[in-house]
Amino acid sequence: MRSVSIVIPAYNEERRLPATLDRVHSYAASQGWAFSEVLVVDDGSRDGTPQVVERMAASHPGLRLLRNPGNKGKGYSVKHGMLEAKGDWVLFSDADLSAPIEEIQKLFEAVERETAAVAIGSRALNRKLIAVHQSVLREYAGRFFNLTVRILTGLNFWDTQCGFKLFRRDAAQAVFQRLLLERFGFDVEALFIARLHGFKTVEVAVRWSHADGTKVSMWRDSMDMFLDLLRVRIFQRMGRYD
Numbered sequence: 001m002r003s004v005s006i007v008i009p010a011y012n013e014e015r016r017l018p019a020t021l022d023r024v025h026s027y028a029a030s031q032g033w034a035f036s037e038v039l040v041v042d043d044g045s046r047d048g049t050p051q052v053v054e055r056m057a058a059s060h061p062g063l064r065l066l067r068n069p070g071n072k073g074k075g076y077s078v079k080h081g082m083l084e085a086k087g088d089w090v091l092f093s094d095a096d097l098s099a100p101i102e103e104i105q106k107l108f109e110a111v112e113r114e115t116a117a118v119a120i121g122s123r124a125l126n127r128k129l130i131a132v133h134q135s136v137l138r139e140y141a142g143r144f145f146n147l148t149v150r151i152l153t154g155l156n157f158w159d160t161q162c163g164f165k166l167f168r169r170d171a172a173q174a175v176f177q178r179l180l181l182e183r184f185g186f187d188v189e190a191l192f193i194a195r196l197h198g199f200k201t202v203e204v205a206v207r208w209s210h211a212d213g214t215k216v217s218m219w220r221d222s223m224d225m226f227l228d229l230l231r232v233r234i235f236q237r238m239g240r241y242d
Contacts, residue, residue, distance in 0.1 A: 001032070001033060001034035002031070002033045003034050003035040003036075003086075004028070004033050004035070004036045004037075004088070004089050004090075005036070005037050005038075005085035005086060005087030005089070005090045005091070005169075006024060006028070006036070006037070006038045006039070006090075006091050006092075006093060007039045007041065007078060007082055007085060007090060007092040007093070008024075008038065008039070008040045008041070008081075008092070008093055008094075008095050009041045009074050009077035009078050009092070009094075009095065010041060010045065010053075010077075010095045011042075011044070011045055011049070011077075012045045012046060012049060013045070013047075013049050013052075013095045014045070014047045014048040014049045016095055016211075017040070017049065017052050017053065017056075017095060018052060020095055021040075021053075021056050021060060021063065023097065024038055024097075024101050025038065025060045025063070027102060028062075035062075035086070035087060036062055036087065037062040037064060037087060038060070038062055038063045039066055039081045039084060039085060040053045040063070040064070040066070040095075041067075041068065041077040041078070041081040042066065042067050042068065043071055043072060043073070043076070043077045044069075044071035044072070050065055050067065053065040064084075066080055066081060066084055068080060072182055073183040073184075073186075074182075074183060074184055074186065075179065075182045075183055075185070075186025075189075076182040078092050078186060079176045079179045079182075082167065082172045082173075082175075082176040083172075083173065083176050083177060085169065085172065087169060088168070089166060089167070089168060089169065090166070090167050090169055091104055091107070091166045091167075092164075092165055093164050094163035094164070097211075098162075098163065098164075098209055098210065099121045099163070099208050100207055103121060103164065103206040104166065106119075106121075106204050106205075106206055107119035107120075107121065107164075107206075108166070110204045111166065111168070114202045115200065116201060116202045117168040117171040117199040117200055117201070118165065118166065118167050118168070118171055118191075118194050118199055118200070119166045119201070119202050120157065120162065120165045120201060120203050120204065121164030121165065121204060121206035121208070122158060122203045122204060122205055123162050123205075123206070123208045124143070124158035125158060125159070125203060126205035129205055129206065129207045129208060130207075131207065131208070131209040132209040132210045133210055134210045141222060142161060145161070145222070145225065145226070146158055146160060146161070148226065148229060149229060152230070152233065153188060153229060153232060153233070155188065155191055155192060157191065157201075158203065160187050160188050161184075161187055162206070162208065163187075164206060165187070165190075167194075168199075171197075171199040174197050175190050175193045175197070178193050178240070178241050179193065180231075180235055181228050183224060183225075184225050184228075185224065185225045185228025185231070185232075188228065188229060188232060189228070189232050192236070192241075196236070196241055197241075
């Protein structure tokens, strides 16, 4: 039987979290897993995010709140949760459930079929599965970014940024203890480290819907993500991922 941890990074998510945690809890309970836990990593929220989690923990067994030392970034939050997770498999998912939690089954089927250590949700493999699209500008910017990822890093994936990724626990520990990027470029870095250390990764088409309220700035964060691709290469040459 599976042992599963689900990591949800959260910054000012008090409105979305109740529905998200209810849905994740109900799904996990329906699967009959040997063990499951949900780790919400609060990234220095200024609203009632931590209070929501603490209140719901009383009726949601396995729900835990982790706190960052201030607002550190999504990459830092995911790293924090992945390294604290106790399950044999660890999924990180966005708080808005843009990829429905039920899609984890596709990731499990893929790692079992391909004998892989990592499975990543993808919007690009089958765009017919996208129920609600981002703006045209954001969608084409994302395509251009992923093309740049392939050129600069050699990663052979069409969508590195979908916030729905499953790691076997040993892979999660090996990858995220080496993670250096703290903001939105961390997905590429994590996949790059996984490849360097021989963890087979498969890309899986998942259902996805854009949700309003993205924390990613179209210009500032996007430019920083492109710079992160260069940082990954520099860190590799410095031996930081050894």
